[in-house]
Amino acid sequence: MKIFNTLSRRKEGFVPLEPGKVKIYVCGPTVYNLIHIGNARPMIIFDTVRRYFEYKGYQVDFVSNFTDVDDKIIKKAMEEGVSADVISKRYIAECKKDMAGMNVRPATTHPLATEEIGGMIAMIQTLIDKGHAYVAEDGTVYFKVKSFKDYGKLSHKNLDELQSGFREIKVTGEAGKEDPNDFVLWKPKKEGEPYWESPWCQGRPGWHIECSVMAKRYLGDQIDIHAGGEDLIFPHHENEIAQSEAANEKPFATYWMHNGFLNIDNKKMSKSLGNFFTVREIGERYDLQVLRFFMLSAHYRSPLNFSADLMEASKNGLERILTAVERLDGVLEKASGDTLIEGEAEHAASLQALVEKFEGAMDDDFNTADGVSALFEIVKLANTAVTPASSKALAAQVREKIQKLCDCLGIVTERRAEILDEEIEQMIAARQQARKEKNFALADELRGKLSDMGIVLEDTREGVKWKRV
Numbered sequence: 001m002k003i004f005n006t007l008s009r010r011k012e013g014f015v016p017l018e019p020g021k022v023k024i025y026v027c028g029p030t031v032y033n034l035i036h037i038g039n040a041r042p043m044i045i046f047d048t049v050r051r052y053f054e055y056k057g058y059q060v061d062f063v064s065n066f067t068d069v070d071d072k073i074i075k076k077a078m079e080e081g082v083s084a085d086v087i088s089k090r091y092i093a094e095c096k097k098d099m100a101g102m103n104v105r106p107a108t109t110h111p112l113a114t115e116e117i118g119g120m121i122a123m124i125q126t127l128i129d130k131g132h133a134y135v136a137e138d139g140t141v142y143f144k145v146k147s148f149k150d151y152g153k154l155s156h157k158n159l160d161e162l163q164s165g166f167r168e169i170k171v172t173g174e175a176g177k178e179d180p181n182d183f184v185l186w187k188p189k190k191e192g193e194p195y196w197e198s199p200w201c202q203g204r205p206g207w208h209i210e211c212s213v214m215a216k217r218y219l220g221d222q223i224d225i226h227a228g229g230e231d232l233i234f235p236h237h238e239n240e241i242a243q244s245e246a247a248n249e250k251p252f253a254t255y256w257m258h259n260g261f262l263n264i265d266n267k268k269m270s271k272s273l274g275n276f277f278t279v280r281e282i283g284e285r286y287d288l289q290v291l292r293f294f295m296l297s298a299h300y301r302s303p304l305n306f307s308a309d310l311m312e313a314s315k316n317g318l319e320r321i322l323t324a325v326e327r328l329d330g331v332l333e334k335a336s337g338d339t340l341i342e343g344e345a346e347h348a349a350s351l352q353a354l355v356e357k358f359e360g361a362m363d364d365d366f367n368t369a370d371g372v373s374a375l376f377e378i379v380k381l382a383n384t385a386v387t388p389a390s391s392k393a394l395a396a397q398v399r400e401k402i403q404k405l406c407d408c409l410g411i412v413t414e415r416r417a418e419i420l421d422e423e424i425e426q427m428i429a430a431r432q433q434a435r436k437e438k439n440f441a442l443a444d445e446l447r448g449k450l451s452d453m454g455i456v457l458e459d460t461r462e463g464v465k466w467k468r469v
């Protein structure tokens, strides 16, 4: 298997630290809002990477954090007049629902920053003891970038370049910083913010330290793959390397993988441009499987443009697979014969060649786009070579391979029950009628049924509104 390593900017053969095992850490979202479809890209991509390693027989330890203390979470909490953990808990729960919809499996461990403060304090202390960090007068702890000679090795920047970039920027509130490149490990609390006790001041951690600490705690000092979106290369991952390697005195991750950005209308997604979709919004229009399939249709390192046309194409593509599976199941029910019949050996050989084509694509830096094409070729083979006259042996082989490859890509082959707008409207009308007749038990039962199907009702002055969640 070959993986493009951001560290070397080359594809490298995959050699695990421990034979048969893979340790993966993926930076997860900051939970202050519903996740958007950009956040969904690394989730789907690295879930597929995990599945492919498992397909190849590896045992995978997959850790992905939730950043549950951060300026944006605190701001939102203040706006709503609740504590920060109310916000983070709410959006972690919502994020998990979206992940389930996209068939992204839960990580082996999903650590929370707020539950790892002790480990962060310990690592910061180690960095201070080893001369890689210092405490400013106000209690802020900074990482001393110049003390780590490899700083810049991931983003391929050198300190002089960085230095000149910073010259223009006046840093306020960071009076105790010795060098503009130094970054915060721990900072003093501000009025109304959550804080923890520490040897330096009451305060909270900087963002970067949590990932170094969680990776160490759940995977060890050295891991195989560290991943995230390409915007994290600098400074986040560069700083993680500095912290982990300075503290542990071992190389941190062997391979650094980064997904390209998801754009809308060839522009960066942004709230101010109004070209911004949450996963939830897409889920109202499509089965989220379609979103997953759309993400897999491009190479993970390329930028990907989100458009209604491409989503329609993905929907149709997925439909072709599901229809072929249903047809195969129909043939299998009636077919007989445990051995191939005349002329079928050739089809079985083509099938095997296509499975190898799929594996070849995935072995080449997880080229899901080519992997999906190979799967379509198998679907075509299923539609042409498997007929009611085929042996059960051939139909079963084709069905089994399609299943295996779909599992590997995280595509669910069972059609999910789709509830139509019409049915929902009918049930709502029946509930209204029941309420009119003061049959509240029936009205509640209907509301409950709708809720089980993921439909939430809202009684407004203009009548009943509903939405899918």
Ligand code: AMP
Residues within 6 Å of the ligand: 027, 028, 029, 030, 031, 037, 038, 039, 040, 041, 042, 228, 229, 230, 231, 232, 259, 260, 261, 262, 263, 269
């Ligand atoms: P954040 O919550 O901003 O830290 O983002 C969580 C993950 O989503 C990170 O791995 C980001 O790199 C990734 N991400 C954010 N926006 C996009 C986007 N438009 N396209 C692809 N990945 C993104």
Ligand code: ZN
Residues within 6 Å of the ligand: 026, 027, 028, 211, 236, 240
């Ligand atoms: Zn991280």
